[in-house]
Amino acid sequence: MLKGKTAVVTGSTSGIGLGIARELARLGADIVLNGFGNTSEIEAIHKGIERDHGVRVIYNGADMSKAEAVRGLITATVETFGRLDILVNNAGIQFTAPVEEFPAAKWHAILDINLSAAFHGIAAAVPQMKRQRWGRIVNIASAHGLVASTHKAAYVAAKHGLVGLTKVVGLETAGSGVTCNAVCPGWVRTPLVEKQIDDIAAQKNISQKEALKSLLAEKQPSLDFVSPAQLGGTVAFLCSAAADQITGTAISVDGGWTAQ
Ligand code: NAD
Secondary structure (H helix, E strand, O other): OOOOOEEEEOOOOOHHHHHHHHHHHHOOOEEEEOOOOOHHHHHHHHHHHHHHHOOOEEEOOOOOOOHHHHHHHHHHHHHHHOOOOEEEEOOOOOOOEOHHHOOHHHHHHHHHHHHHHHHHHHHHHHHHHHHHOOEEEEEEOOHHHOOOOOOEHHHHHHHHHHHHHHHHHHHHHOOOOEEEEEEEEOOEOOHHHHHHHHHHHHHHOOOHHHHHHHHHHHHOOOOOOEOHHHHHHHHHHHOOHHHOOOOOOEEEEOOOHHHO
16 A cells, blocks of 8 residues: 555654554555664664565654754655655653643753654655655644643643644645644553553552553543554554545544543
8 A cells, every 4th residue: 555655753663653663664665763762672673674564664863852853854765765755753752740840941852852843844844745746744642632631731732732733734735635634642551651650650659550540540431552553553544545635633542532
């Protein structure tokens, strides 16, 4: 389905981004991996995707907190593959604290990585996608792009901003063959959430297992985690012909979180 297409997935050395990169590769897309991590682990992911799916894979370690690096990631992709078809803005970080204690540096870091990186990537990618008359931009927002929780001022602001950006870009690219949508996951068990499970266990003095149950019970009616592979499937659907007329919208994959 995606043979001959090139996909950039930011933050794809771990968690959701890696699940999405694997699914797009399975469908035949060449992949640009991005994100931080241990060099040998990244090398293993890189080689594993090439071996399993027979696609071309490159790794670009661009720091998504730096505007020029984000734009450079897009330029380097077009230089290497001669095209860019799919951009998944997924890299993200989390930090929790009451608003009056929220460190300004954390606020800026979250806004830069979770929101501004998507702006810079989209701005650099749209001209190329328009020239090709086909493109898919998928922004990995969150249930927190639609509703709020306490102690997540920067994250909720950034993810709501990302949903807003998605709508604007959906309008600006309408009819050009390019679509732009957001995916809003509920809880996914990745390193980003493991830290929050640890925090609940420590705060409530309960076991990891109880903390995990409490995390799900508070927000996610299905009482089960969303998986990175399921989110890969959602992104693949948005890249399919069935989704040609889906643009400027946010798709929830959240076990019922935002239906409440
Ligand atoms: P994760 O921590 O497993 O992965 C984050 C990825 O982003 C990693 O590859 C990391 O190296 C990369 N990254 C972080 N800072 C970066 C930077 N400055 N430059 C380049 N790469 C950087 O987290 P995850 O849970 O897979 O999160 C992925 C996305 O999904 C995030 O945007 C997150 O907000 C969103 N999300 C996660 C959940 C969840 O429950 N895990 C729910 C909703 C939305």
